[in-house]
Amino acid sequence: MDSLTSFAEAGATSDLSRFIRRKENGTAEFEAAVSGARCANCIAKIESGVGALDNVENARLNLSTGKLVVAWRGSKANPTAVLDRVRALGYAAQPFDAGAVITADRSEGKFLLRCLALAGFGSVFVVGLTDGIWYDRLWYGGSDMSAETRNIFFWLAAAVAIPITLYASLPFFRSALRVLKGGHTNMDVPISAAILLSLGLSLFQTIQHGAYIYFDAAVMLAFLLLIGRYLDYLLRERARGAAQHLIALQSALARRFREDGNLETIAARELVPGDRIMLASGERAPVNGMLENGQTEADISLVTGETTPIVVKSGAVLHAGSIIVGNPVSLRVTARVEDSLVADLARLLEAGQQSRSRYVRLADRAARAYVPFVTSMALLVFAVWWLSGAGIANSITNAITVLIITCPCALGLAVPAVQIVATGRLFERGVLVKSGDTLERLAEIDKAIFDKTGTLTFGEPELLGAAGIAPAVLEQAAQLARASRHPLARALAKAAGPGPVASDVFETAGCGLEANLNGRPTRLGHAAWCGAISGAQGSELWFRSGDAAPVQFRFRDRVRPDTAAMLSALEQRGISVEMLTGDREAPAAELAAQAGIVSWRSGVDPKRKAAHMEALRKRGYHVLMVGDGLNDTGALALAHVSIAPGTAADVSQLAADMVLRGDSLMPIVEAVDVARKAHRLVLQNFAFAAVYNVAAIPLAMLGLVTPLIAAALMAGSSLIVTLNALRLAIGRRA
Secondary structure: OHHHHHHHHHHOOOOOHHHEEEOOOOOEEEEEEEEOOOOHHHHHHHHHHHHOOOOEEEEEEEOOOOEEEEEEOOOOOOHHHHHHHHHHOOOEEEEOOHHHHHHHHHHHHHHHHHHHHHHHHHHHHHHHHHHHHHHHHHHHOOOOOOHHHHHHHHHHHHHHHHHHHHHHOHHHHHHHHHHHHOOOOOOHHHHHHHHHHHHHHHHHHHHOOOOOOOHHHHHHHHHHHHHHHHHHHHHHHHHHHHHHHHHHHHOOEEEEEOOOOOEEEEEHHHOOOOOEEEEOOOOEOOOOEEEOOOEEEEEOHHHHOOOOOEEEEOOOEEOOOOEEOOOOEEEEEOOOHHHOHHHHHHHHHHHHHHHHHOOOOHHHHHHHOHHHHHHHHHHHHHHHHHHOOOOHHHHHHHHHHHHHHOOOHHHHHHHHHHHHHHHHHHHHOOEEEOOOOHHHHHOOOOEEEEOHHHHHEEEEEEEOOHHHOOHHHHHHHHHHHOOOOOHHHHHHHHHHOOOOOOOOOEEEOOOEEEEEEOOEEEEEEOOHHHOOOOOOOOEEEEEEEOOOOOEEEEEEEEEOOOHHHHHHHHHHOOOEEEEEOOOOHHHHHHHHHHHOOOOEEOOOOHHHHHHHHHHHHHOOOOEEEEOOOHHHHHHHHHOOEEEEEOOOOHHHHHHOOEEEOOOOOOHHHHHHHHHHHHHHHHHHHHHHHHHHHHHHHHHHHOOOOOHHHHHHHHHHHHHHHHHHHOHHHHHHHO
């Protein structure tokens, strides 16, 4: 990320005070964007290094978003020292700016893709040139090709392999150079050494008219490693999606009243408590605020999960993310964008991603010992062969062979190979897997929590008992309903089918619709407004025409047809089930009884959902959370694994590890089965990788294999790991 580096260096001498956030408890926070961190070891190194600075209370790095949050005790904050310390550790850093970070990340992705494509082309071309030489030696003992012809092939391979490999390996070279400048090492150091030594020795052998070159080994090594690096980038990019979406919500525009009473359009982040803004019907509140005058109806489903719009009266608090569906209103701002409910959910999301990013996998633990072990072994092999009189070229060749043959490709593919096959199988069943270690975590779950509205149900009310309502009454009510955007009115209109819309319909906020039909005053809305007395606990509308008796229309959210079967299947697999919903008690109890849910809670707001998830996690549960609303975002992020239906709010889909396509919930059960089988295959792959290294390393140390054979063995081990992973696909066909 050169753009990040240059930005950071330019900002080192500028005033960074504007990036410091003062909190009410007297602490100060600074957010920095860090690039180059790729594993749990990187996180620990950065957090401990920054945490050792004066007055630093806490330092947390989110590997998915690259955001480092540093908190100081008291008001003394030194962001320059933070940036300097991170750079000294070998990583690029800058004050966190969402736009700059997103742009830099996209540039990184494009660069990695160019390197990967170039390395793939180089591998095919160079291997094609050298195959003829190896074929001649294998079948004809090298007698069929003259030395001059062989040298031409060598120089052609050099002309293609050297520039391509050097350019394609820049991601490894830059990473290795940064950490070496900081006095540290990472996995890219021995990888870079193997590539450079292979090229250097091959060029030396070509100049000296030697018999062996290893250009093909160098470019193939770069190609195989770049595949893993680009897949890692794609997974991190997907993980950032939810946070970026929430940032977009906070970056909305707002219409603010000026002192002269006129409206001006500004960025929502410029709003301060005390400002007055206008919200028209259909607009989303960008910040928390208090309704100043009159009353209206608001759709708060994205915030609380409530299925029916609520009446909001003067003096009531409206949270960010709520949508006005009634009369236009003015709102008195009570909190900045960064202090709104949407911002709270963003912080909950990042907290969940942070906890997941610290999930240390077996491959990461093995990789920690890779650098010192392999480097020491290669140096030892070189020294032993050189001291035994083997010559400098032969000694370097054996050292390179050790570096290549011990490259942890099989270890690195042990998890991704299984993930790719498993995610492909689940994709065919309508499940999109987004996070890199989702299946690994899904195999561990022992408790599942479901939201109600839009998850176990379709989130769309339907009219009950339409057949028992007089067609003339239904059509008259529908003429009023077609003039409204209210969800219950839309459900009534849908049940009645297409038809005319009443003229001169007037809507009274919090009450309903009225108009004159056939010379008679008619109303559609709440019971009291239509002159009815209702004891119903669920969703309803009342219709009255003139002096006729009011007619009740009752609605119910449709339950997904396989809800009960899916919940039963999970319990058979040892996974306990619970429902948390922001909806009212009556519809929650009705659904629980229908689906056979024993444990459930209603009226649960976003913070209580997140707190419940955190409490379960502290008690040792591995929780699967399935939810669809903005109110579920924090809980989705804090869950061990999270799933959102395809009909969910965009931010919930982005926050979730998996997204369901279609209306069926049964793919959740198959995802659990696939995850558990994938877990077994991953452990088998790890075992094979360990056996491979135990068998291959002695061969390289004894000089029994060449660098090209080492690269072939490394590729062969990767192939075996991949074939083992394909057993998941065989299981699918069976």
